[in-house]
Amino acid sequence: MSELSFDNTQKLSARRHFRAFDAIVVVLLMLTLWQAIGSWTQGVAVSPPLPTLVYLAGLLGTPMFWAHAAATLEAFLLAFVLSALIGLLLGLIFGIRRFAGEVAEPILAGFYTIPKVTLYPVVLLLFGLGMSAKVAFGVMHGLVPMTLFTLGAVRNLPPVLVRTARVMRLSPGRTMRWILVPACLPDIVNGLRISFSLSLLGVLIGEMFSSQRGLGFLLVNGMAQHNVRLSTAVVTVIVVIAIAANTLMLRLDRRFARRSDTAG
Amino acid sequence: MTRRHAALFVRIAILTSLVALLEIGCRLGFIDTLTVIAPSDMVASMADQIRSGDLDASIVTTFSTILIAFALAVVLGTALGALIHRFARLRDVADPLLASYYSVPTFIFYPLLVALLGLGKAPLVVLGILSATPAVVISTLSGLDSVAPVLMKLARVHRLTPARTLTWIVLPAVMPHLFTGFKLALSYALIGVIAGEFILSGTGLGYAISYAYQSFDNRAMYGVMLFVLLVAVTANGILYVWEGRLARRRSRG
Numbered sequence: 001m002s003e004l005s006f007d008n009t010q011k012l013s014a015r016r017h018f019r020a021f022d023a024i025v026v027v028l029l030m031l032t033l034w035q036a037i038g039s040w041t042q043g044v045a046v047s048p049p050l051p052t053l054v055y056l057a058g059l060l061g062t063p064m065f066w067a068h069a070a071a072t073l074e075a076f077l078l079a080f081v082l083s084a085l086i087g088l089l090l091g092l093i094f095g096i097r098r099f100a101g102e103v104a105e106p107i108l109a110g111f112y113t114i115p116k117v118t119l120y121p122v123v124l125l126l127f128g129l130g131m132s133a134k135v136a137f138g139v140m141h142g143l144v145p146m147t148l149f150t151l152g153a154v155r156n157l158p159p160v161l162v163r164t165a166r167v168m169r170l171s172p173g174r175t176m177r178w179i180l181v182p183a184c185l186p187d188i189v190n191g192l193r194i195s196f197s198l199s200l201l202g203v204l205i206g207e208m209f210s211s212q213r214g215l216g217f218l219l220v221n222g223m224a225q226h227n228v229r230l231s232t233a234v235v236t237v238i239v240v241i242a243i244a245a246n247t248l249m250l251r252l253d254r255r256f257a258r259r260s261d262t263a264g
Numbered sequence: 265m266t267r268r269h270a271a272l273f274v275r276i277a278i279l280t281s282l283v284a285l286l287e288i289g290c291r292l293g294f295i296d297t298l299t300v301i302a303p304s305d306m307v308a309s310m311a312d313q314i315r316s317g318d319l320d321a322s323i324v325t326t327f328s329t330i331l332i333a334f335a336l337a338v339v340l341g342t343a344l345g346a347l348i349h350r351f352a353r354l355r356d357v358a359d360p361l362l363a364s365y366y367s368v369p370t371f372i373f374y375p376l377l378v379a380l381l382g383l384g385k386a387p388l389v390v391l392g393i394l395s396a397t398p399a400v401v402i403s404t405l406s407g408l409d410s411v412a413p414v415l416m417k418l419a420r421v422h423r424l425t426p427a428r429t430l431t432w433i434v435l436p437a438v439m440p441h442l443f444t445g446f447k448l449a450l451s452y453a454l455i456g457v458i459a460g461e462f463i464l465s466g467t468g469l470g471y472a473i474s475y476a477y478q479s480f481d482n483r484a485m486y487g488v489m490l491f492v493l494l495v496a497v498t499a500n501g502i503l504y505v506w507e508g509r510l511a512r513r514r515s516r517g
Binding site for chain 1: 267268270271274275278279300333353356357361363364366367368371372373375376378379380382451454457458459462463464467470473475477482485489492493496497500501
């Protein structure tokens with residue numbers, strides 16, 4: 001019962017039938033809602049879908065937009081890769097050394113639920129304004145879920161697999177290659193998915209609070225200059241990218257889960 | 265049991281020695297106090313600010329906002345969850361949406377919400393609801409899924425009224441799942457509201473931290489920060505222990 005939040009999304013999609021008609025209805029409903037909010041405020045707060053998309057098409061042609069997008073992408077990729085690698089390593093260590101895992105898990109789970117934004121000034125004081133603070137803040141968000149997922153995967157490994165490896169006298173490297181990684185892959189992919197969206201969130205919050213570059217800055221700046229179209233367009237870009245990446249990783253996850261089901 | 269106690273002991277020892285190291289490092293000048301101040305100073309600053317009443321207004325604002333957002337998220341989330349569970353077609357549409365909901369950084373809607381609703385409590389409440397409600401919906405769905413069909417048949421055999429079916433059969437079965445959802449909803453609402461105050465707001469604890477940061481008042485900043493983190497950790501800790509008790513009582517029968 002005490003699983004963490006990110007666990008309960010995976011239980012959902014056991015039984016789903018995709019209906020194209022319903023999906024189109026949902027998309028249309030969302031666009032209508034967006035349009036309604038836009039016209040209700042006369043485009044002062046949120047710009048309606050069509051003008052936003054037209055503006056976005058123009059925006060995508062400017063080098064200014066790509067400079068900001070590149071800054072966000074660079075910070076995000078660094079944060080994501082660091083979270084994934086360190087999280088994988090820590091998760092493996094805490095999963096194999098049971099006692100260390102028991103000591104570390106509540107600390108990590110506790111860290112996951114605190115409002116980390118409050119710690120951003122500390123990160124800024126430690127790393128200074130700029131790229132490294134954003135990356136560090138992204139890692140703070142993305143590292144914990146990756147570690148916890150890997151830890152859980154290693155800990156729940158069927159003991160018979162570990163014994164098999166011992167019986168066959170596999171070297172640690174080979175145990176990792178042939179036993180550990182394949183058995184843990186579905187959970188690791190899931191961890192990567194959560195870590196992906198949280199490190200993106202961390203980087204964006206970092207940019208929104210104090211930065212001169214990046215999509216988060218562009219969003220807040222658009223708001224400050226009453227450039228509603230700009231901020232709505234940036235929000236649209238981020239939402240589309242986040243959903244696309246998540247869908248892709250859910251697909252991957254499902255494929256690995258199916259493969260390990262048939263193999264086991 | 266002893267193993268659990270040993271883990272707890274080591275955990276406390278590690279955390280205490282980290283705090284002690286920070287304290288010593290700051291006192292001996294290894295750590296620049298312009299970056300991090302000594303833990304004892306943080307506690308002193310927190311105590312000063314609470315005693316002087318400087319924080320009272322911020323505390324009231326922040327926690328009332330969190331509670332409003334949490335209460336609305338619970339009501340909305342449970343109702344939506346029940347509705348979605350009732351209609352299979354709605355479920356097929358909602359499942360993929362819920363599965364990818366938390367991948368979108370909801371927080372980026374906050375500037376739009378401020379433009380829409382003005383600076384104040386309203387955009388923070390909406391932000392809190394946006395980040396907390398789906399967790400309640402998801403846990404309501406998984407709770408309702410877990411009600412054994414035989415129990416529903418039992419209710420029908422005994423010709424229970426819908427109200428009695430709800431209180432005697434459905435609620436006891438769903439409660440543990442709902443509790444998990446409420447726990448998450450509270451911490452998401454807390455994170456959302458404080459983050460919102462931190463980035464763009466004129467009141468509240470989050471604002472107090474960013475204000476102190478921007479006016480280079482490290483001592484005040486660390487005091488408020490410690491207070492917020494202590495409250496968050498305590499609230500989550502209580503719910504965590506409570507949840508564990510519920511689960512254990514349930515498994516005992």
